[in-house]
Amino acid sequence: xSTKKLSKGRQKIDMVKIKNESYLQVTFSKRRAGLFKKxxxxxxxxxxxxxxxxxxxxxxxxxxxxxGVSEVxxxxxxxxxxxxxxxxxxxxxxxxxxxxxxxxxxxxxxxxLDDAKKRSDKLAEIVEATSKRYWWQVPINELNIEQxxxxxxxxxxxxxxxxxxxxxxxxxxxxxxxxxxxxxxxGRANGLQSDKFFNNDE
Amino acid sequence: xSTKKLSKGRQKIDMVKIKNESYLQVTFSKRRAGLFKKxxxxxxxxxxxxxxxxxxxxxxxxxxxxxGVSEVxxxxxxxxxxxxxxxxxxxxxxxxxxxxxxxxxxxxxxxxLDDAKKRSDKLAEIVEATSKRYWWQVPINELNIEQxxxxxxxxxxxxxxxxxxxxxxxxxxxxxxxxxxxxxxxGRANGLQSDKFFNNDE
DNA sequence: CCGACTATGGTTAGACG
DNA sequence: GCGTCTAACCATAGTCG
Numbered sequence: 048x049s050t051k052k053l054s055k056g057r058q059k060i061d062m063v064k065i066k067n068e069s070y071l072q073v074t075f076s077k078r079r080a081g082l083f084k085k086x087x088x089x090x091x092x093x094x095x096x097x098x099x100x101x102x103x104x105x106x107x108x109x110x111x112x113x114x115g116v117s118e119v120x121x122x123x124x125x126x127x128x129x130x131x132x133x134x135x136x137x138x139x140x141x142x143x144x145x146x147x148x149x150x151x152x153x154x155x156x157x158x159x160l161d162d163a164k165k166r167s168d169k170l171a172e173i174v175e176a177t178s179k180r181y182w183w184q185v186p187i188n189e190l191n192i193e194q195x196x197x198x199x200x201x202x203x204x205x206x207x208x209x210x211x212x213x214x215x216x217x218x219x220x221x222x223x224x225x226x227x228x229x230x231x232x233x234g235r236a237n238g239l240q241s242d243k244f245f246n247n248d249e
Numbered sequence: 250x251s252t253k254k255l256s257k258g259r260q261k262i263d264m265v266k267i268k269n270e271s272y273l274q275v276t277f278s279k280r281r282a283g284l285f286k287k288x289x290x291x292x293x294x295x296x297x298x299x300x301x302x303x304x305x306x307x308x309x310x311x312x313x314x315x316x317g318v319s320e321v322x323x324x325x326x327x328x329x330x331x332x333x334x335x336x337x338x339x340x341x342x343x344x345x346x347x348x349x350x351x352x353x354x355x356x357x358x359x360x361x362l363d364d365a366k367k368r369s370d371k372l373a374e375i376v377e378a379t380s381k382r383y384w385w386q387v388p389i390n391e392l393n394i395e396q397x398x399x400x401x402x403x404x405x406x407x408x409x410x411x412x413x414x415x416x417x418x419x420x421x422x423x424x425x426x427x428x429x430x431x432x433x434x435x436g437r438a439n440g441l442q443s444d445k446f447f448n449n450d451e
Numbered sequence: 452c453c454g455a456c457t458a459t460g461g462t463t464a465g466a467c468g
Numbered sequence: 469g470c471g472t473c474t475a476a477c478c479a480t481a482g483t484c485g
Contacts, residue, residue: 054458054484056483058481059461065294074295078294078480085287092262092267093306096303096304098302100300101297101300104295119304255467257464257474257475258474259477271469
């Protein structure tokens with residue numbers, strides 16, 4: 048007989064890059080499957096078209112598409128051409144297409160930012176409530192983990208914004224080519240681990 | 250007073266296209282947000298690149314990309330075929346004037362963002378330390394007020410970024426009509442085999 | 452390494468303001 | 469129509485075979 052707990056079940060994890068290589072691979076596979084499944088359900092439910100492209104840490108490409116990856120991507124890129132095909136040169140069309148694409152990405156980032164902001168607002172309330180008084184009644188451990196997630200998420204969004212600026216700059220420096228000459232390196236040296244603010248004297 | 254059950258909670262739904270138009274819109278928004286969030290977590294966790302493009306039932310395009318939609322899509326297309334971008338030069342001088350202006354604003358905002366980020370990083374340390382344990386020893390009142398200020402400041406900067414997007418859009422709306430009112434709501438008979446791809450266990 | 456299992460965290464359908 | 473709440477469904481981290 049066993050009164051011992053067999054599994055701790057799912058535990059909360061930090062939303063930071065996994066260092067352990069094998070565990071990273073497992074999580075990549077699991078979550079990629081989950082993401083594609085979500086996308087599939089999404090398409091079925093709403094009857095909309097969607098495409099996902101992901102690159103594994105080993106740079107292998109995986110994709111999902113309804114009705115197909117190419118169809119959706121082409122539609123995404125052609126949407127711009129259709130909008131501007133009344134104007135003159137091919138170069139102009141291409142240029143403006145890029146602009147519209149940038150605009151789309153802005154909107155995408157805005158949505159993500161809204162989410163981050165919402166979450167962080169919630170967190171701010173919590174922090175404030177904590178500071179006010181009843182912090183000894185607050186389930187601090189859980190909540191503050193969420194806080195960190197919020198902050199982490201918000202910072203990532205900030206980075207993306209900055210990167211997008213680089214893209215825009217590149218667009219206009221070189222009139223046509225959209226190639227990513229911007230670094231695109233996610234250089235967030237997150238120093239989220241730091242108890243050095245006040246040492247634990249227990 | 251009510252002893253009655255207020256909500257039935259989440260109920261299982263058929264994975265078929267929703268007919269009710271307004272409910273479809275709600276579900277589209279909710280699930281798109283969830284999908285993008287999942288993708289964001291996925292990227293953070295695995296450090297991999299990913300892009301999502303979706304078209305709403307009204308054919309509006311939404312996208313998510315890490316580090317950017319274009320980067321990922323280009324990388325994806327380059328894997329299959331090495332198509333070369335025909336580079337040309339466009340003589341849109343007056344256009345560039347506006348462009349430079351936008352770029353300047355971007356740089357100005359970036360500086361502010363860097364500052365906001367720096368301050369927020371500091372705050373993150375505080376929050377982290379607080380979450381760890383000895384929060385009851387922290388001079389919470391002071392620190393968290395600063396936290397809130399940092400957050401507020403950061404969010405204001407983000408909002409400015411978003412506003413700048415509108416400027417970018419506005420710059421080009423005189424050259425090209427931006428809003429697509431085509432919206433020929435077409436009902437696709439979605440025959441997407443969603444869950445066949447991933448066997449539901451059990 | 453991969454699949455199965457389980458407990459738990461996370462997502463969201465439904466109801467309400 | 470959007471935000472919020474809640475309960476229930478769903479995804480998945482940790483674990484074992």
